[in-house]
Amino acid sequence: MADKASRGLVVYGDGLARFIDKSHANLHSLASRGCCGFLSLPYSPPSESEDSRIVREFAQLLDACEASPNGGDNTADVEYQKCLMPTISERFMGMRSAIITNNSRLKAFGGKLGFTMLQLSDLLDNGHAVAESARDVLAPELLKLLGFQDGKTSETNPFDLVFIHVGDGEKNGQKDTEYVNNLVGGLMHIADPRSEIGSRLHMSLVMSYGSVSEDDDPSLSVLTSKDEDKSDLSLIFPRQSYTMKGQNLRNDVRHHSPMLIAQWQNGVTRKDAAEAFSFNDFKEHGAGLTIPADRFVHEIAFKLWKAPKYGA
Template identity: 70%
Template sequence: MADKPSRSLVVYGDGLASFINESHSHLHALASRASCGFLSLPNSPPSESEEARIVREFAELLDASEAYHSMSGEDAAEIECQKKSPMPTISERFMGMRSAVVTNNTTLKSLGDKLGFTTLQLSDIIDNCGPNADSRLDIVASGLLKLLGFQGKTLETSPFDLVFIHIGEGKKDGQKNAEYVNGLVGQIMHLEEQESEISSRLHLSVVLSYGPVSEGEPDLSVICKNENNSDLSLLFPRQSYAVEGRNVRDNLRYHGPMLIAQWQNGVTRKDMAGTFSFKDFKEHSGILTIPADRFIHEVAFKLWKAPKYGA
């Protein structure tokens, strides 16, 4: 644990996990020094649109499925209940945590506004840098760190404690967006290495999802082969990610999880993963699998804004 509260940057590549390959050296370098694992998701509703999936899965990362359902109008009774007792903002839930989300998706902006995030576009953090600044990864990386009070050194106060940047619209332009995420991570790591004070205070998370997946993809299952063997199943107790309190989680999807790598210099407990890949994470990760809706709680803990979740 750090001796001062961290500030957190979350790079979220929506639907990009399947596009990662050997050439994405910066992502693999991050995984080799990070703590890696999976974030499990609920099953997708039948006939879900791509836009709805994008927002629903992002809401899971924020433990805000109620807010998503109220936006989509799926549960009228729940919406009526929320009118009487509205969902608290991110700041109210996590001890005044100041949070921003950078996205060009208008529906995600609406969700962010509903949850009390400051919603930004890339143009808001690279203002006055020219018409092609959004493709200049050094400018984007510096702009994101500036939002967290990192400007060559760590300022005592910062506009935000937590910043999400959302990249990708599912599998649209997937290869191009995967290259962008890889380059952006490389620039962030480069800036961290130049200034040790920033490196010790910045908690970096890279989360990549698969987007729409089918159950018939056994290579993307988080369940070990022996767990499906009826003769050996009793030797494998139900894992903690499948349980909420004393109850088994309903509607849990065991395939196609989000991939996550988290790193903070001098704080992160490195695992044995060496590449940013499903296979390596399954065999060598330290985080293993946690529910996606616990992610925001884990990050808030690093920022001294929430008690520790789990062990």
């Protein structure tokens, strides 16, 4: 743990994991510095729309699926359910949080959960979403929201945790992935380990596969060879923890195409042996292994001193 409370930034590349290639050097550099692993998701409902998937999977990251029983398709449903889900501030010791997204359904959903909702045009002049602006303009603007500016850490900060959601599925996959690559490069440059920001910024990069089916690439399975063994001996092996919630078995766990996650905070997160931001490298060398996506926000809150213990 850091000797002072950290401030968290989550860059979420929605549906962009399949577009990562060798040219995205900044993504691979972050993976080589940090701790890497997977966030498991449940299976998607039949005939789910893309907007519903976006809200449902983001709700998983926030452990807030109860607030969106129909995946966010119906704003009235979210309004009805909001009383059942405390705000992010109420859940995590007054944590001030923001989500930056241009998706209208996600903006409505996040607002009901007590997040301050922003869009790129609030941070960029004329809302220019080009790769250069991600590195040179958006990266410092994001850090300002957390109280980091000119290499210094302010004692006052508008937010403790900021999510930025980037991704429009396969429509702009290559372009959006390049945008995230440049944004990560800009953030890593500013949060240089030699600066005081590096030890106070807890940065997470999450990349999902977007819309997938059971017939998608079987090589993207988090199951180990012993898990896939159908012999009677396989019954003696304990279940992996991501398949459980408390003492109950999760019956809808999707074992393939998980979210990929790399986390880095200088002097705080451990470094594993991963050298590339890729499924195969994370499975072979990642120290983070697999956790359910709905535990993610609890882990982050703990790192920001907004939860008394992990999983609380």
